[in-house]
Amino acid sequence: MKHLKIIFFIFSVLASGQLFSQTTIDFNEENSGNLYIKLYGHVDYNHKIESGVRHAGKMDVHRLVTLFGYQFSRKTQFVSEIEVEHVKEIFIEQAFVKHRITRSINLKAGLLIVPMGFVNESHEPTFFYSVERPLLDKNIIPSTWREIGLGISGLLQNHNLKYQLYLVNNPNGFDGEAKINGAKGIRSARQKGAESIVTGLPGISGQLEYYGFENMRIGWSTYYGKTNTSLYDDFDVIDDFSTSVIDSSTVTMHMNTLHFEYTSNKLTARYQHTFSAFRNADRYNQFTGSDVPELMHGFYTLVAYNVLNVERQSLEPFFRYAHLNNHLNIPDGMDKKDELKQNIYTIGVNYKPDPGVVFKVDFQFYERGNGSSFQQFNTGIGVWF
Amino acid sequence: MVLIFCILLLNGWSQDSLLDQYQKQTLKIVEKQFNIKEVALKKEDCNFGELFRVMDKTDHTGFILLSEVAACNLGGCHQYSEIKKTYASEFFDLLVITDLEMNIKHLKILNYFSEFGYQVTSKKYLKKFTGKNVCDFLDDTDEIDIVSGATISSYALEGKLAQLCNY
Numbered sequence: 201m202k203h204l205k206i207i208f209f210i211f212s213v214l215a216s217g218q219l220f221s222q223t224t225i226d227f228n229e230e231n232s233g234n235l236y237i238k239l240y241g242h243v244d245y246n247h248k249i250e251s252g253v254r255h256a257g258k259m260d261v262h263r264l265v266t267l268f269g270y271q272f273s274r275k276t277q278f279v280s281e282i283e284v285e286h287v288k289e290i291f292i293e294q295a296f297v298k299h300r301i302t303r304s305i306n307l308k309a310g311l312l313i314v315p316m317g318f319v320n321e322s323h324e325p326t327f328f329y330s331v332e333r334p335l336l337d338k339n340i341i342p343s344t345w346r347e348i349g350l351g352i353s354g355l356l357q358n359h360n361l362k363y364q365l366y367l368v369n370n371p372n373g374f375d376g377e378a379k380i381n382g383a384k385g386i387r388s389a390r391q392k393g394a395e396s397i398v399t400g401l402p403g404i405s406g407q408l409e410y411y412g413f414e415n416m417r418i419g420w421s422t423y424y425g426k427t428n429t430s431l432y433d434d435f436d437v438i439d440d441f442s443t444s445v446i447d448s449s450t451v452t453m454h455m456n457t458l459h460f461e462y463t464s465n466k467l468t469a470r471y472q473h474t475f476s477a478f479r480n481a482d483r484y485n486q487f488t489g490s491d492v493p494e495l496m497h498g499f500y501t502l503v504a505y506n507v508l509n510v511e512r513q514s515l516e517p518f519f520r521y522a523h524l525n526n527h528l529n530i531p532d533g534m535d536k537k538d539e540l541k542q543n544i545y546t547i548g549v550n551y552k553p554d555p556g557v558v559f560k561v562d563f564q565f566y567e568r569g570n571g572s573s574f575q576q577f578n579t580g581i582g583v584w585f
Numbered sequence: 586m587v588l589i590f591c592i593l594l595l596n597g598w599s600q601d602s603l604l605d606q607y608q609k610q611t612l613k614i615v616e617k618q619f620n621i622k623e624v625a626l627k628k629e630d631c632n633f634g635e636l637f638r639v640m641d642k643t644d645h646t647g648f649i650l651l652s653e654v655a656a657c658n659l660g661g662c663h664q665y666s667e668i669k670k671t672y673a674s675e676f677f678d679l680l681v682i683t684d685l686e687m688n689i690k691h692l693k694i695l696n697y698f699s700e701f702g703y704q705v706t707s708k709k710y711l712k713k714f715t716g717k718n719v720c721d722f723l724d725d726t727d728e729i730d731i732v733s734g735a736t737i738s739s740y741a742l743e744g745k746l747a748q749l750c751n752y
Contacts, residue, residue: 274676274698303696355697357706411704415733463733555736 238267242325244332244580251574261287262580275300283344291392293344304357308366309350311393315364315407316341316421317457317472325582329504329518330546331560332578336498336524340474341457342387347371349402360412367402373427374449378488380427382526382540385476385496386453389427399432400450401425416462423455448487452479466506468516473499482531494531496540498524504550513553518562520546525569541569548578558582603635603651603678607695611651611680615639618682618690619646633748639682647690650681654745656699656738675699677706677738679745687719687750702738710739720750 241264247257265283272278281293296310313321319328319337323344328334337343351366371389373380379389391397403425411417429449435442457474474497478484481492504518526540548562561579604611604626615624625640626649634652638645653676678696683689692714694706704710710732717729722743731739 271675277675298700300698306700353700355703355706357694357697360707362700362703411707411734412709414707414709417704417734461734465730 236269240584242582304354331580362409370425374429378490382491399428468504495529496526538569702735705735705738722746
């Protein structure tokens with residue numbers, strides 16, 4: 201009876217029946233759940249400047265995203281984001297149910313964001329520094345990358361680890377024409393949950409993030425999957441020929457990203473490096489006429505410093521150096537496009553009069569492997585509330 | 586044991602109480618923190634959590650608070666002013682152990698629900714609270730930097746400690 205070493209003395213409250221009374225929120229039928237609404241968006245101005253060439257500036261309500269969430273109970277919630285891009289295009293960015301199974305396991309299902317690096321998940325304008333999202337998070341990681349799927353996520357608190365592991369539908373690599381290319385990777389192949397086709401096994405997406413070091417987080421994200429193809433419906437007979445043709449319209453992609461962030465009171469430093477490998481690129485290119493490489497990569501490093509000492513406000517000059525090479529390794533016999541190797545230097549300032557509002561201005565210098573160069577001036581405002 | 590079980594049953598032990606959910610873990614930590622073998626808990630009236638006096642036989646040696654803390658809202662968070670204990674909030678379950686003077690002996694986040702602001706669960710960060718008095722958190726001069734990436738959860742945690750000071 202060693203357990204008796206723990207004795208609960210029942211004091212005077214015993215008589216009143218108040219011992220261990222419930223103080224947690226009571227999600228009974230009358231008050232269960234509640235709707236929650238949030239919004240983020242940004243309005244941008246971009247002006248490309250190139251020697252000897254005239255470019256018109258562009259003003260754009262780039263995106264406005266409304267989040268509707270519903271908390272059914274302490275353990276179960278639904279989150280959705282409805283996005284309007286460029287004023288006229290409507291998308292769903294997320295729509296999933298999350299249910300807590302145990303203290304370290306949540307079940308998630310629906311339209312899920314693929315965890316990959318910083319910006320794909322944390323894509324609110326108050327998070328990233330430049331007016332536009334980093335090019336790496338557009339042309340290699342196709343943010344906002346989301347597909348329908350299910351999986352688990354959670355914290356392993358004793359190890360200071362956050363994990364996510366999902367099975368999600370793969371991009372559609374062929375829809376009558378090539379949807380994957382060297383310049384923008386799988387960006388055009390995203391199905392975004394819109395009547396998406398399934399012609400193979402789901403992709404595997406995972407992320408591990410360690411936050412045990414003070415002011416620091418280090419993460420690794422991975423994705424592995426074979427792209428879908430619309431050719432499936434064109435062949436009603438299963439034979440070697442049709443299988444071979446169908447295979448020629450797909451690639452198997454393996455993307456890996458390492459991300460690192462250090463944030464103190466004043467200083468923010470970020471580093472992200474992504475490799476994306478494409479198997480079967482040679483056959484895919486022959487079949488579709490595309491220029492998919494065997495390997496593309498990109499990285500950026502950013503430093504920002506808050507020069508204000510005002511509570512809830514910040515003025516952060518920043519500098520970011522980015523390098524992308526979307527034709528790092530190419531299949532034999534294919535021409536390497538030097539313009540897909542580029543350095544981008546971005547210098548700018550973010551001013552937040554409140555943590556939920558940001559005014560941005562930056563200037564970018566693009567240098568490409570083929571010797572061409574240009575600059576771009578960007579300014580914009582962003583909100584998140 | 587049977588007797589204790591019966592007493593608890595008769596007193597309407599709620600399956601939903603935080604002590605019920607984290608009983609084993611809590612008692613183990615309390616034993617270790619106070620270096621006592623026979624722990625007794627006396628429930629106090631408290632409207633912001635489950636507050637107990639920790640008794641070593643008949644001597645009062647400290648307090649423990651088990652409380653839900655409203656943290657990041659659904660889908661993420663960035664503004665402290667938004668934190669309200671509404672049904673639309675996500676929570677973390679907090680354990681605070683103090684001595685008689687309300688100096689913090691141990692702080693633990695027992696369960697963190699949100700996928701945002703989870704850096705607040707870092708052991709390194711929570712250790713910084715040890716030795717501080719809960720009343721240090723009535724203003725912003727507690728000298729503990731807000732943990733990066735978890736501003737809202739950090740403020741919410743400190744807000745809960747300030748509530749304990751006002752008790």
